[in-house]
Amino acid sequence: MTETQAHAGSNSGGAAGRTPGPGRPRSFDEAAALDAAMRVFWQKGFEATSLDDLTGAMGLSRSSFYGTFDSKQTLFLRALEHYSRNGLRNLKEVADTAEGDAVAAMMQALSDPNGGPRGCLLVNCITELAPHDERVAAIGRRHLESIEELFARAIDPDNPDAVRDRASAYSSLAIGTLALRKAGVPADRIDRTLQQARSVLSP
Numbered sequence: 001m002t003e004t005q006a007h008a009g010s011n012s013g014g015a016a017g018r019t020p021g022p023g024r025p026r027s028f029d030e031a032a033a034l035d036a037a038m039r040v041f042w043q044k045g046f047e048a049t050s051l052d053d054l055t056g057a058m059g060l061s062r063s064s065f066y067g068t069f070d071s072k073q074t075l076f077l078r079a080l081e082h083y084s085r086n087g088l089r090n091l092k093e094v095a096d097t098a099e100g101d102a103v104a105a106m107m108q109a110l111s112d113p114n115g116g117p118r119g120c121l122l123v124n125c126i127t128e129l130a131p132h133d134e135r136v137a138a139i140g141r142r143h144l145e146s147i148e149e150l151f152a153r154a155i156d157p158d159n160p161d162a163v164r165d166r167a168s169a170y171s172s173l174a175i176g177t178l179a180l181r182k183a184g185v186p187a188d189r190i191d192r193t194l195q196q197a198r199s200v201l202s203p
Helices: 003-007 030-044 051-058 062-069 072-097 102-111 121-128 134-155 160-182 187-201
Strands: none
Touching: 030 051, 030 072, 030 121, 051 062, 051 072, 062 072, 072 102, 072 121, 072 134, 102 134, 102 160, 102 187, 121 134, 134 160, 160 187
16 A cells, blocks of 8 residues: 555544643644554564654654553553554545446555555565564454455455455565565556456455
């Protein structure tokens, strides 16, 4: 999914830029703070992100940070869940508003051929951290299962269970193209890959 889609609907009044007080800021916007943290983790990765990076981006003092999120690990998991909620909501909107082929529109949105090398935050985390952190793995599984469900309902709204395998294939192919994107494969080649996949999987 695109970075724009992942952030769509986020609160525009972000926490960043506010002057942190000695405790939790009176006007604290938790959704905006999670969005800011998500951007930092996406750019730097979990291990390379420092507490100063996070408090600076979120506009929080250290006491506010610990009082609200307890630890970097807790914040990271909540930022992943925030990313997942935003991404799934916006992918559903893509399906609901597609003119014609909702499946093709969803595959295009997920792969985002022109989106650059950063890829999807959750897919990055599944690859890097899930083998060593069951909490990250669980968030990743739920996210991927939800994407599959959206595909199944786009293919057959009346009987999504009957097309579960096709839905899984479509979502897996779309997400798999993120590796091509991160490797610098040109956008037009990724587009052709998606078109070929659609022709192979179409009944």
